[in-house]
Amino acid sequence: MLKTETPAHDHALLDQYPTADLVNVLVDDQLNAVNAVRAAAPRIAAAVTAALPRVEAGGRLIYVGAGTSGRLGVLDSVELYPTFSWPHGRAVALLAGGTDAMFVAVEGAEDDIVQGAADLKSVNVGKDDVVLLIAASGGTPYVLGALRAAREAGALTIGFANNPDAPVANEAEIGVTLDTGPEVISGSTRLKAGTSQKIALNTFSSALMVRLNKVYGNLMVDLKATNAKLVRRAIRLTCFATGADEAAAREVLEQCGFHVKVAIVALSKNTTVEQARALLDAAHGSVRQALAA
Numbered sequence: 001m002l003k004t005e006t007p008a009h010d011h012a013l014l015d016q017y018p019t020a021d022l023v024n025v026l027v028d029d030q031l032n033a034v035n036a037v038r039a040a041a042p043r044i045a046a047a048v049t050a051a052l053p054r055v056e057a058g059g060r061l062i063y064v065g066a067g068t069s070g071r072l073g074v075l076d077s078v079e080l081y082p083t084f085s086w087p088h089g090r091a092v093a094l095l096a097g098g099t100d101a102m103f104v105a106v107e108g109a110e111d112d113i114v115q116g117a118a119d120l121k122s123v124n125v126g127k128d129d130v131v132l133l134i135a136a137s138g139g140t141p142y143v144l145g146a147l148r149a150a151r152e153a154g155a156l157t158i159g160f161a162n163n164p165d166a167p168v169a170n171e172a173e174i175g176v177t178l179d180t181g182p183e184v185i186s187g188s189t190r191l192k193a194g195t196s197q198k199i200a201l202n203t204f205s206s207a208l209m210v211r212l213n214k215v216y217g218n219l220m221v222d223l224k225a226t227n228a229k230l231v232r233r234a235i236r237l238t239c240f241a242t243g244a245d246e247a248a249a250r251e252v253l254e255q256c257g258f259h260v261k262v263a264i265v266a267l268s269k270n271t272t273v274e275q276a277r278a279l280l281d282a283a284h285g286s287v288r289q290a291l292a293a
Contacts, residue, residue: 002163004136004189008182026191029184033195036162036178037203043176044200047158048207050174051130054156055208059128060089062155064120064146066096066110068190069134069160069197074102076201082230084214085222094119096142109142116145120153127154132204134197135159136189138166138177147171160200162193176200216241216264216287225258234258241287242267265290 011017011025037044055061061080063073070093077093080086096116097106109115119142125131131150135143138161147168150157159172162180169175178196185191209215214222219241225231238249241264249263256262256273266276268291276290283289 002137003179003181004162004183004193005187006182007186008184011184014184026184030192030195032180033178033192033199036180036192036196037199040176040178040200041203043174044204044207047174047176047204048211050156051158051204051208052211054128054130055090055212057128059126059130059155061086061091061205061208062120062123062125062129062131062150063091063093063134063201064116064131064143065094065134066101066140066142067105068194069136069140069143070095071102072194072197072201073132073134075198076205080205080209082224082226083220084209084212085224086209086214092123094123094146096140111141113141113145116142116147117149118145120146120149125150125153125155129153129155131155131157132201133157133159133168133172134201135166135168136162136193136197138163138168140168143168144171158204160197162189162196213283213285213287216261219260221260221264221287222285223260225253231258234260234263238263238267261285261287 063077065073074093074095077091080091081088095101097109101109133143133147144167147157157172158174159168160176161169162178164177164179169177178200180192180196183191219237223230225234234253235246235249237260238253239246244267252263252266261280262273262276264287265279266273279290279293
């Protein structure tokens with residue numbers, strides 16, 4: 001039996017726990033998700049290192065999963081645009097059962113290995129693409145079909161699984177095993193297995209974006225100011241990085257479409273927005289290198 005499906009013997013009387021104890025047990029078990037990702041950190045680092053040259057060459061991030069795992073892939077993919085200005089077309093999410101499965105379970109979709117391969121091929125996967133394959137069991141047919149099609153196309157494959165020696169991790173070029181063990185509610189991998197996947201995907205994509213010069217220090221300087229909250233954040237970040245007052249920061253941000261990177265360089269080096277953009281282009285988007293030029 002898979003470890004994720006094995007009943008947790010410590011909590012055989014879970015349904016009889018007082019509510020306060022029940023909540024504490026469910027919360028405390030989530031700590032095992034953090035520990036599982038920490039143990040897999042070297043593999044995640046290897047995945048970032050392998051992915052970097054592919055995406056620098058124009059490759060995409062393609063997420064593949066079913067059920068909770070697939071929805072977590074969708075979540076990570078859609079957050080990259082507002083957080084790091086990562087183009088929508090370069091973060092693709094494939095979910096077993098299609099878009100409708102984001103909201104309603106599509107019965108049997110995860111069991112279709114042929115559809116997994118077909119969906120992957122439908123996005124014209126290429127050798128510069130990075131395909132992230134996510135499955136708590138590690139043996140979801142839909143995900144395995146996509147994995148094998150991705151390998152045939154020469155893409156980099158990174159497999160995330162919550163069981164040791166799982167096919168998704170073993171067959172991928174880089175396997176990441178998040179060994180979270182049995183769930184408090186037996187088999188419910190939306191619990192700590194899902195939490196570990198969320199942490200691992202966040203860690204992978206965030207680290208990759210840092211390596212792509214979308215962070216200056218620890219400031220999120222390549223965000224898309226798509227709403228009032230993010231406009232305010234862009235102003236705060238620019239003020240913090242440059243020491244400029246809010247009025248000066250807003251004035252320059254308005255000139256450059258609220259692109260924080262450009263505003264930081266323009267204000268710090270007392271240049272025009274156009275000159276700041278040129279410095280950033282020459283520095284491959286690195287604020288630090290542009291400021292040193």
